[in-house]
Amino acid sequence: MNYIIETKMLSKQYGNKYSVKQLDLRVPVGSVYGFLGPNGAGKTTSMKMVLGLIKPTEGNVRILGKQLCEKNRITILKNTGSLIESPSYYGHLTGGENLEIVRILKNVSKSEIGNVLKIVRLEEEQHKKVKNYSLGMKQRLGLAVALIGRPKLLLLDEPTNGLDPAGIQEMRELIKSLPQKYGMTVMVSSHLLSEVDQMATNVGIIDNGELIFQDNLSLLHQQASKKIHIRTLDQVKAFEVLNQNAIKYKVEQENIVLPILAEIEVANIVSLLVENGIGITRVIEKQKSLEEIFISLTGKQVSL
Ligand SMILES: Nc1ncnc2c1ncn2[C@@H]1O[C@H](COP(=O)(O)OP(=O)(O)OP(=O)(O)O)[C@@H](O)[C@H]1O
Helix, strand or coil: CCEEEEEEEEEEEECCEEEEEEECCEEECCCEEEEECCCCCCHHHHHHHHCCCCCCCEEEEEECCEECCCCCHHHHHHCEEEECCCCCCCCCCEHHHHHHHHHHHHCCCCHHHHHHHHHCCCHHHCCCEHHHCCHHHHHHHHHHHHHCCCCCEEEEECCCCCCCHHHHHHHHHHHHHHHHHHCCEEEEEECEHHHHHHHCCEEEEEECCEEEEEEEHHHHHHHCCEEEEEEECCHHHHHHHHHHCCCCCEEECCEEEEECCCHHHHHHHHHHHHHCCCCEEEEEEEECCHHHHHHHHHCCCCEC
């Protein structure tokens, strides 16, 4: 697997508290990597370390095929676009003029301004002063800045924060389209599970500075796959009978939990329990929601 970002044991300690602890991030090329975690989990700190904006206490970052160090930081950042925390602009200048400053700094062609304005749909607002922009327009301008020069990699820290529902949807669609349309890889942080679910191909879940899940989003969904729950009048005896018959099961909240089986197999297990004098009270097909999985991973509720 080809990773555009790979960190090893990346940690940041403030005083005696770890904000980020031994993080092994792996962001595959061409993915939209949703970096999910509750407020204060360490998302911003991690992304800043990946960009070399703050120095790790421990560990290292490999980005765009190179080990990040003081010497190559600028070259690497030229190929990386980012939107971290509220970006600052020159309010007395127009959106277009703000973009022009970044264009000169990045040394890319003038036509690039029109291109990025089109992508973020700010063409009509480009001559307005930024101080008169709405929050949503400022956020889109931030994305336009990050997109100048068509970087291979984009790091976006909670880009939908503060947007209205229509703006949120627009931003999500835009982010989702970037790998296919422009060959970019996007790492995007969010505290919203549903948001990551809607736009990411891969997901990393961070809690208390530690990465507690990292894989394809489909794998998280697999964990949410359907299961058969059986409840009986004598669960202890039921466990015994299942064990004696080498039937694999798990126990959740005192329920017998079986994977989805063929109809006949379910019927056979029910018969087996009944034949052993165990009264069945429930046979239910259940599907965990992504929220339930998140809670079982972190022990915390997240916004939906
Ligand atoms: N400069 C700093 N000094 C001390 N503690 C810090 C500093 N920066 C961040 N922290 C702490 O590190 C932890 C992680 O913060 P971080 O901003 O990375 O979290 P986050 O997941 O991005 O949260 P949010 O979504 O609320 O921004 C928090 O407990 C925060 O208080």
